[in-house]
Amino acid sequence: MSTIAPTPAPATLPLEPAPAPPARRRRSGRIRWGMWISLAVIVLFGFAPVYWLLVTSLTPSDRVFAFPPALFPTQITFEHYATVFGNAQIFGYLRNSVIVSVITAVLSVVVSMYMGYAFSKYRFVGRKSLMYFVLSSQMFPQALLLVTLYLVFAQFGLLNTYLALILSFTTFTLPLCVWMLKGFFDALPDDLIEAARIDGAGPWRIFHSVVFPLAAPGLVAAGLFAFVRGWNDFIFALTLAGPDRQTLPPGLVNTFISEASTSWPALMAASLIVSVPVCVAFILLQRFLVGGITAGAVKG
Amino acid sequence: MVQDISRRTLLRYSVFGIGGAAVLGLAGCAPGGSGAPAATPGGGTATDFTFSSWSLSEEAAKPAIESALTSFRQAEGIEIDTVAYPYNEYLNQLTLQVRGGQFAGAAQLDVAWLSALAALGKLTDLSAFTSGAGYTDAALGAGRSDGKQLGLPWTIGAVGLIGNAELFERAGASLTPTTIEEFEDGLRALKGIGVIPYAASTKAAQLKDIVVWMQTFGSPIVDGDASAIGDEASVKAVEWYKKLYDDGLIAPDVDRAAARTLFAQGATAIYDDAPVGKSSVLSQSPDASLGDKMVPIARPVLKAGQTPQHVLWGHLVVVVDGAGAQTASDFAAWLTSDPAQSETYFTALGLPPTTDAALSSTAVTSNTFVEAFTSSITATAQPSPLWKYPAYGQMETAIAEQVQAVLIGQAQPAAAMKTAGEAIDRLL
Numbered sequence: 001m002s003t004i005a006p007t008p009a010p011a012t013l014p015l016e017p018a019p020a021p022p023a024r025r026r027r028s029g030r031i032r033w034g035m036w037i038s039l040a041v042i043v044l045f046g047f048a049p050v051y052w053l054l055v056t057s058l059t060p061s062d063r064v065f066a067f068p069p070a071l072f073p074t075q076i077t078f079e080h081y082a083t084v085f086g087n088a089q090i091f092g093y094l095r096n097s098v099i100v101s102v103i104t105a106v107l108s109v110v111v112s113m114y115m116g117y118a119f120s121k122y123r124f125v126g127r128k129s130l131m132y133f134v135l136s137s138q139m140f141p142q143a144l145l146l147v148t149l150y151l152v153f154a155q156f157g158l159l160n161t162y163l164a165l166i167l168s169f170t171t172f173t174l175p176l177c178v179w180m181l182k183g184f185f186d187a188l189p190d191d192l193i194e195a196a197r198i199d200g201a202g203p204w205r206i207f208h209s210v211v212f213p214l215a216a217p218g219l220v221a222a223g224l225f226a227f228v229r230g231w232n233d234f235i236f237a238l239t240l241a242g243p244d245r246q247t248l249p250p251g252l253v254n255t256f257i258s259e260a261s262t263s264w265p266a267l268m269a270a271s272l273i274v275s276v277p278v279c280v281a282f283i284l285l286q287r288f289l290v291g292g293i294t295a296g297a298v299k300g
Numbered sequence: 301m302v303q304d305i306s307r308r309t310l311l312r313y314s315v316f317g318i319g320g321a322a323v324l325g326l327a328g329c330a331p332g333g334s335g336a337p338a339a340t341p342g343g344g345t346a347t348d349f350t351f352s353s354w355s356l357s358e359e360a361a362k363p364a365i366e367s368a369l370t371s372f373r374q375a376e377g378i379e380i381d382t383v384a385y386p387y388n389e390y391l392n393q394l395t396l397q398v399r400g401g402q403f404a405g406a407a408q409l410d411v412a413w414l415s416a417l418a419a420l421g422k423l424t425d426l427s428a429f430t431s432g433a434g435y436t437d438a439a440l441g442a443g444r445s446d447g448k449q450l451g452l453p454w455t456i457g458a459v460g461l462i463g464n465a466e467l468f469e470r471a472g473a474s475l476t477p478t479t480i481e482e483f484e485d486g487l488r489a490l491k492g493i494g495v496i497p498y499a500a501s502t503k504a505a506q507l508k509d510i511v512v513w514m515q516t517f518g519s520p521i522v523d524g525d526a527s528a529i530g531d532e533a534s535v536k537a538v539e540w541y542k543k544l545y546d547d548g549l550i551a552p553d554v555d556r557a558a559a560r561t562l563f564a565q566g567a568t569a570i571y572d573d574a575p576v577g578k579s580s581v582l583s584q585s586p587d588a589s590l591g592d593k594m595v596p597i598a599r600p601v602l603k604a605g606q607t608p609q610h611v612l613w614g615h616l617v618v619v620v621d622g623a624g625a626q627t628a629s630d631f632a633a634w635l636t637s638d639p640a641q642s643e644t645y646f647t648a649l650g651l652p653p654t655t656d657a658a659l660s661s662t663a664v665t666s667n668t669f670v671e672a673f674t675s676s677i678t679a680t681a682q683p684s685p686l687w688k689y690p691a692y693g694q695m696e697t698a699i700a701e702q703v704q705a706v707l708i709g710q711a712q713p714a715a716a717m718k719t720a721g722e723a724i725d726r727l728l
Contacts, residue, residue, distance in 0.1 A: 062586045065561045147396065154400045238389060239396060243382070250386070258358035259387040261580030262557070 057081070057269035064265055080269040090270060093251030098277070100162055100237075100247060101230035104169040108177045108226035109219050111170070116181030117207060121193065131182070138175040143235065145171075150239055160242030168236045173226035180225070184218030185211070220288035224281065231278060248274050336621035338425035339629035346376040349624025349631070350383060350405035352394060355615075357384035360579060364648035368641060372631050380631070381405075391416060398422050404622020406632050411442045411614045412687050414451055419690040423450040424619040426629055433637040439654035442683060443616045451616030452636045455651035457575045458610040459512070460677030461597040464590070467495060467569040475595055480516070480540070483600040487549040490569045499559035499568040500541070500550040502707055507700035509572055511684060513537045515609040517602055521685040525728060529699060530714075530721035538706055538713040545707050552707075564590065570597065574613035575652060575673050596673040598680075610681040615651075646670075652678065691727040698723035 056064060058076045084090055119131050149168050150159070158164040188211060196210045231248070238250035246254070252274070256267040351369065355361035369380050383403070385393040391413045397403035398420050409417060417423060427449040430440060435453055443451030468475050471493045473486035490497035501509040511521060517540070519533035528534065544550045554562070559571035564585035573581075582591050598608045617632040619625050635641060642658035645651065652670055653659055665671055686692040702720040705711035711719075 062584060065565055065584050066586070067565055067567060150396055151400050154402055159402060238385065239393060243384065250389075253386045253389075254357040254384060255359075257386055257388070258360070259354060260576045261560070261583060263359070 053268045053272055056265055057272055059265060061263075061265055080265040081273070083263075083266045084270045084273060087255065089255065090248075090251065093246055093248045094274060096162070096241070096245055096251075097231055097247040097274075100165045100169065100245075101227045103162070103166050104173060104230040105223040105227035107166060107170050108173040109223045112174055112177035112181050112222060113212075113215065113219060115174075115178045117185050117211065119178065119182045120185035121190070131179075134175050134178055138172070142172065146235060146239055149236075153240060159240060160245055162245055164240040165230070165233075165237060165245065165247070168240060169226070169230040169233060173229045177222040177226060180222050181215070181218050184215060188214055217288040220285050224285060227281070228278065336422050336424045336625075338428060339619060339626055340428045341633065342630060344626050346378050346627045346630070347624045348379040348381070349628040350381040350403065351407070351628070351631070352383040352385075352397075352403065352405070353408040354385055354387040354390045355408060356382055357386060361649055364645055368635055368645065371641070372634060376627065376630075378627065395420065398620050401622075404620050404628075405624050406617055406619050406628040406635075408454070409451055409616045409618050411451075411456070411612055411616055411683065412692065414443065414445050414616060414618070415688050415692065416690045417618065418445045418450050422620050422622075424621050424625055424629055425449060426452055426619060426632065429629060429633040433633060434655040434657050435637060436654060436656055436659070438612075438678070438681065439614070442612055442614055443618075445688070451618045452632045453654035454615045454617050454636045455645075456612065456614035456654045456678065457652045457673065458678040458681030459509070459572055459574050459613050460610050460673065460681075461570055461599055462563070462573050462577075463570045463595045463597045464563065464566065464568075465593045465595045467493065467566070468595075471569070473569075475597060477597070477600045478604050480600050480602055484544070484549070487544070487570075488547075491547075491549060495566070496551045496562060496568040497549045497570065498544065499554050499562045499571040500544070501555055501559070501572065502545065502550060502552050502704070503555040503558070504697070504700045504704050506555040507703050508696035510537065510541060510703050511686070511696070511699065512599065512609050512611050513541060516599060522724075522728075527695075527721040527724035527728065529724055530718040534721075535713045535717050538703055538717060541703065542706050542713065560584070566590075575650065575670060576613075578650065578669065591669070594669060596669070596676050598676045608677075608680050610677050612681040612683045614654075686724075689728060695724045695727050698727070 055070075055073050057080050058078070059073050060075055060077045060079070063070075063073075063075060115134070119127065149164075149171075153159050153164045153168075158167075192210060192214075193206055196206045201209065233247070234249040234253070237247040238253075241247060241250070252267060252270050256263040256270065353365060356365055369382070373380055383397075391410070394403065394407060394409075395417065398417065425448045426443075429452060430449055433452075436456070439453035439456040440449065442456055443449055443453050445451075463475055465475060467490060468486070471486070471489040473489040474482060477483040477486050487497035501507050514521060514529070514534040514537040517533040517537040519531050519537065520528045521534075522528060523531075541550070545552070551562075551568075556573065556577070559568065560573065560577055560581050561584060562568040563571050564581045564587075566585075566587060578591070578594060581594070587593075599610055601608055617636055619628045619632055637655050639655070639657050639661070642653040642655060643661050643663050646653050646658065646661075646667075647663050650667065650670060652674055653661075653664065658664065659674070664674075684692070686695045689695065699720045702711065702716035706713050706716045
């Protein structure tokens with residue numbers, strides 16, 4: 001009878017990596033600390049202007065330029081916020097900003113989603129050339145187009161109207177929105193569309209019932225981009241809008257910056273107040289925004 | 301899913317796009333204006349017009365101007381539309397409006413901008429409004445271009461030196477330096493008490509201030525039809541400025557706004573400004589008595605007996621030809637020369653009026669700062685030789701860039717001024 005020697009038990013795979021030797025642990029600890037410090041510096045760098053904005057808006061006028069500047073205000077006043085809230089014109093500028101920014105965003109999204117879809121899913125002669133032509137219009141310095149736009153709008157009687165602002169803003173937002181959404185539609189599998197077509201859906205139905213719901217994050221991202229473009233514009237709004245349709249950026253400059261002086265604390269208070277709606281929009285829509293921007297970045 | 305679109309279909313749709321672009325392009329070629337007829341006082345029936353002003357958007361000036369507009373409106377039984385742009389954007393916006401045929405009426409204008417706007421050929425000649433109005437000769441000169449009175453002077457002063465009497469006294473420096481040497485001695489004394497002696501402009505945005513120092517050293521700036529920048533006097537002026545910079549008598553990164561702030565905080569003893577800057581300085585100063593310590597100082601000269609050099613500062617009212625131009629001209633004359641209106645405007649804003657009668661009124665003579673400013677600085681002020689050229693802004697920038705290169709040690713004064721002079725020659 002032969003005896004079979006027992007097979008040695010296989011070496012068990014360690015479930016957790018063996019503890020790093022002390023030198024490596026120290027190194028990884030240092031790297032972690034380095035990362036935290038780097039992040040802290042970046043956060044400080046990003047928030048410093050906002051902090052300075054807040055501090056200046058709460059500082060009495062005669063202390064704003066005190067030297068050396070105080071990191072924490074020794075005296076706080078809300079008079080500058082009262083000044084802003086007491087100025088009815090600023091709410092008119094705010095209303096105008098909301099109107100032109102929202103309509104610009106909606107118009108940009110509506111037009112660019114069809115254009116982006118066509119560029120992504122249709123093949124036609126000159127498609128690539130047309131795509132680059134659309135993008136090239138983004139490369140012009142805006143000031144270069146301002147005079148021409150002004151004269152064109154004057155000829156058509158569009159100066160001092162919301163439409164002039166919306167059209168000019170959309171001119172600049174459309175190319176990037178189209179390219180953003182084209183990338184998003186590229187990431188949607190053709191099989192999905194093919195399946196809808198086999199089920200009997202026409203092109204219109206396919207787009208609105210199948211593609212559109214899936215494209216929501218991309219549309220939100222493009223819409224936010226267009227909204228911010230309209231919200232922040234200074235020179236077009238100043239030139240094309242006239243006194244009754246003026247938006248916040250030129251309105252605030254007109255109100256608080258004068259030939260000989262600038263009312264910095266009131267300007268800072270107004271800037272903080274008017275940035276709130278944009279911040280809220282970004283916070284509410286950030287999950288769509290991140291998804292929309294990165295869509296199409298990785299294929300396969 | 302991939303679909304094909306035919307070449308024919310694509311072309312059909314392209315026609316609409318290209319056609320639209322052509323229409324828009326043609327519309328962009330709107331013609332400019334030529335000459336504008338002269339206006340006569342009180343001609344015809346009063347009509348509505350538009351008034352453009354940067355001061356209408358400024359908290360301090362707005363009530364005074366609105367009050368004037370209301371008075372004229374009620375007296376004439378008309379409507380006056382208003383347009384306001386921020387000061388820094390004003391000339392560009394007004395030029396665009398006039399060039400595009402979108403503006404007619406009266407407009408506030410900085411004295412430096414007259415030639416640039418006059419080049420559009422749409423300003424009304426207001427010569428008929430000057431006789432008997434009592435404007436001072438210096439003020440009238442500020443509104444004249446190519447022999448025509450294209451602007452009526454609203455407020456006229458100058459940019460000069462303003463000192464803090466308390467700091468001068470503490471340093472034992474003279475508040476009335478006659479020559480450059482005396483002035484420099486005073487700056488060295490002021491450095492001894494731990495302040496920036498002179499908040500002269502060293503930032504490109506305001507380095508055009510050097511032009512008046514070049515004139516002080518004897519440069520004509522423009523000689524006939526050629527630039528004089530690069531001559532011995534202009535180079536000596538820049539060498540002197542560089543010496544002040546190297547010796548810490550002037551400081552880096554200073555523009556007008558920074559100078560006002562430094563002065564308001566008591567961190568500098570002297571800076572360049574027009575009377576309009578006083579309210580800005582006082583509004584940001586913790587020293588409630590600073591206004592009493594502000595003293596206008598006549599700019600020193602190279603040799604005793606020479607005339608101090610000062611550049612004119614002020615606002616005009618011009619009239620752009622078109623609907624309501626006649627009534628706008630009457631308004632411009634009333635706003636700038638009516639005795640009661642001039643006094644009211646001065647009392648509200650402290651801006652020097654432009655008629656002999658207003659200047660000799662109690663309201664003006666009892667304002668010691670304006671009175672001293674007018675006698676010691678405005679009295680010898682002249683328009684900048686560069687202002688008569690529409691591209692004067694680019695010329696000032698060319699000078700500023702080269703002077704800054706000298707200050708930071710990237711260029712030698714003679715070579716830098718030669719470069720600036722050549723750049724100006726190309727713009728003349």
